[in-house]
Amino acid sequence: MAHSNLYDFFRKMDQDGVILSYKGIISPELITSILNIMESKMQVVEDNLRIRKKVYNVLVEILQNLYHHVDAIPDSFNETQSDNRVVMVIISKDDTFYTVQTGNYIDNSKVNSLLKRIDTINELDVNGLKEMYQQQLNSAVISDKGTAGLGMIDIVRKSGNKLEYLILPVGSANSFFCLTININAI
Amino acid sequence: MDVKDLKIESTIKTPEITFLAKEGRLTLSGRSIPENSIDFFKPLNDWLNQYFVKPNPSTRIEVKLEYFNTSTSKSMLDMFKFMEGHNGLLTSIEIDWYYENDDEDMLEAGEDYQAILNIPFNLVSVEEL
Numbered sequence: 001m002a003h004s005n006l007y008d009f010f011r012k013m014d015q016d017g018v019i020l021s022y023k024g025i026i027s028p029e030l031i032t033s034i035l036n037i038m039e040s041k042m043q044v045v046e047d048n049l050r051i052r053k054k055v056y057n058v059l060v061e062i063l064q065n066l067y068h069h070v071d072a073i074p075d076s077f078n079e080t081q082s083d084n085r086v087v088m089v090i091i092s093k094d095d096t097f098y099t100v101q102t103g104n105y106i107d108n109s110k111v112n113s114l115l116k117r118i119d120t121i122n123e124l125d126v127n128g129l130k131e132m133y134q135q136q137l138n139s140a141v142i143s144d145k146g147t148a149g150l151g152m153i154d155i156v157r158k159s160g161n162k163l164e165y166l167i168l169p170v171g172s173a174n175s176f177f178c179l180t181i182n183i184n185a186i
Numbered sequence: 187m188d189v190k191d192l193k194i195e196s197t198i199k200t201p202e203i204t205f206l207a208k209e210g211r212l213t214l215s216g217r218s219i220p221e222n223s224i225d226f227f228k229p230l231n232d233w234l235n236q237y238f239v240k241p242n243p244s245t246r247i248e249v250k251l252e253y254f255n256t257s258t259s260k261s262m263l264d265m266f267k268f269m270e271g272h273n274g275l276l277t278s279i280e281i282d283w284y285y286e287n288d289d290e291d292m293l294e295a296g297e298d299y300q301a302i303l304n305i306p307f308n309l310v311s312v313e314e315l
Contacts, residue, residue: 060255148256
């Protein structure tokens with residue numbers, strides 16, 4: 001990256017209130033590192049223990065959801081990474097929200113069901129989310145990966161805000177999935 | 187043979203677990219956020235299986251978690267349901283769900299279990315865990 005671009009990059013991140021940004025392979029160890037960094041940073045920037053806990057809680061779920069569900073990088077894009085679990089995570093803060101943004105590749109075959117699921121969850125109010133969570137908790141069978149289809153519901157329920165997303169097509173078989181989660185900072 | 191005390195030390199992503207055999211009291215405390223909770227809960231479930239062969243007349247489960255993820259949420263429900271099946275046979279079981287009094291998320295999580303389970307499940311509000 002050219003030095004002038006580096007400065008632009010710095011300025012942009014500064015203006016956007018970026019607390020942490022990461023692009024690379026996601027693993028349990030990486031998740032632990034991000035959580036450790038965020039836990040100590042939050043102790044400095046956030047006085048309210050409840051908000052600190054909420055951000056931490058939501059972040060755990062977002063990162064683990066990403067870890068369990070990220071798809072392979074399309075071959076033609078796989079220039080620098082040998083592993084396929086490459087993602088982007090940006091955590092920022094303004095006056096109103098803590099915001100977690102993630103980006104990852106997704107197979108086109110999975111896009112429709114993912115969007116349908118998000119739209120269904122986004123339509124629910126507080127009681128609807130509670131009901132859906134309890135129903136899923138009670139009826140789901142835990143997978144070998146330890147997942148039970150609860151992550152997205154939990155994220156919306158705890159953050160108190162709807163999921164914002166964008167799907168960017170990047171070829172005939174793949175898309176890039178951008179997800180934004182806001183958590184009230186006040 | 188009677189079951190001995192159990193102690194599992196906490197890690198960055200898993201809680202501390204203690205069981206005092208004489209009192210029939212099992213306590214989970216700390217945080218439970220493993221990527222895959224099955225691996226963590228397996229030994230605990232195996233141990234409970236043994237315990238229920240010759241349990242204390244009364245069994246008390248204390249859940250004092252600071253955080254837990256949805257993978258844990260499901261594994262805990264499965265564990266509670268297993269307990270539900272043994273409640274009233276050789277032992278009467280009660281679950282105490284602790285939460286800090288201003289922690290709505292933890293209170294709601296307790297209410298979720300209360301709504302699903304058919305076993306004495308108490309929500310216990312405390313100042314600090």
